[in-house]
Amino acid sequence: MRLTTVEIDKAAAILKLLGDKTRLTMVKILDNNDCCVCEFVEIFKMSQPAISQHIRKLKDAGVVREARRGQWIIYSLNKDSDYYPMVHNLLGHLPSQDYKLSELEEQGLRISCE
Template identity: 35%
Template sequence: MKPMEKMIQQLKAVSDPNRLKLLACLKTGEVCVCDFVEVLQISQPAVSQQLKKLKDAGIILERKKGTWKHFRLNEEQKPYIQAIIDELEAIDVKCCQSECKN
């Protein structure tokens, strides 16, 4: 993918209110996919679609543990993406299910 195409993909990924909320949640650390449903008040498949766009853009990383997927911010961000993340107010997420803990 050409650099400009990657930039377009990343900027589109952060141009959605729900995806910005996801990034705000991830500022405090790794979060299980089940917890995003509570924060966004949308279905789990809809949350997964939003997370996929951020993951495909390289903004977040995924780790699978058993049946649960955990997400975190990629430590290596382009400066324009990091500036957007820095402007977000962190959202503290409480884990809804004890069995999905790390």
């Protein structure tokens, strides 16, 4: 992992963005898994527009990126971002959230958009 220095203003903006529990949990999930909006809708029991708003903020900051798979958009952590080393370090201090995806899988809702 490359070492980069992030300006204080930019670091503060990223940390403020991740100060939201929903966004922080999304990013922690995306640390090990790619997801679509429909999965986050089920995990967080929030509306699709609300989830999309959170994703847009993370994407605009460069923390998350999207890739099209057929008609679906799949989100992942942007490991090419200058902020990735800082974000990745922060995520290392948090408990795994993978169980949320396991619960979706058990309910038959994992990647329900494919």
